[in-house]
Amino acid sequence: MEIITETDYRDRMEKEVVPFLKKHRHSGFFCPDNGQDKIYYESYRREDAKGVIAMVHGFSESAEKYVEMIYYFFQAGYQVYIMDQRGHGRSARGQEDLSLVHIDRFEQYLSDLDYLATEVADREDKGLPRYLYAHSMGGGIGAAFMEWHPSVFEGAVLSSPMIRPLTGGIPLGIARRIAEIQVMLGKGATYVPGHHAYRG
Structure with missing residues (x-):
């Protein structure tokens, strides 16, 4: 598998990677909580897949950030599934402020990850081994998920997992x-x- 270098990165992404992935991308929404909230997801499927990789992005990211990684995983022979986390990207959010997760x-x-891995991916790719690739906040979600459901994934890569929040010097x-007090006060x-809010 060839890694795209910095020298021709933009040109290859625009002319090769994005058009290639567009041909293989299936997108839609699933509703893990009986139709209350719609979660956007993408799947990249191939006939000769050797496994399935579920990807979980980090805080204030979306599937858009992972185009290059999706391309590499697909080229390596895997089906790829990624969702926009709840409160992120094209998925349901609880408020109008797009900067607030x-x-x-x-x-x-x-x-949501359970639904993506065991309902959506299983429906389309039953029997293939499943793996997890998760970054930052997604890595924290992935670690908690594997503790909760240790048999769903055969293995995982947790990139800079957010295991403990930064609290700005305040003891955890x-x-x-x-x-807890803010939540009790309705805030x-x-x-x-x-x-x-983000200031462009």
Whole structure:
């Protein structure tokens, strides 16, 4: 498998990778919670696949960031599935502010990954071994998911997994308590003090 170099990166991505993947991309939505929220996903399928890779992106990212990785995995002989996480990209979000990522419970991310890996991928690729590639917040989701369902994936790559949040020097226990109080006061879907909407 050839890795795209920096010297002709833009040209090859625009003229080779993106058109190639477009031919193999299937996209749609699934509703893991009985039709309440729609989660956007993409699948890249090939007839001679040796396995399935589910990809989980990081905080404030989407499937768009992973075009190059999808291409490499596909070229290596894998079916690829990736979703826009709840509150990200084209998936359901709980508020109008596109800069604010909010969900009610972290476990919703685990349920969405479970649905992608065991319902969507299994429906289309039953019997193929499944692997996980997850980055940053996705790596935290992947680690929690594998603890929750250890037999779903044969193996995983967790790239810079977000296992513990940065709390700006505040001890984790105190930061957790502050967050709990904010939620009790009905401010769970607001920015952490000092943070704000993206300013282009």
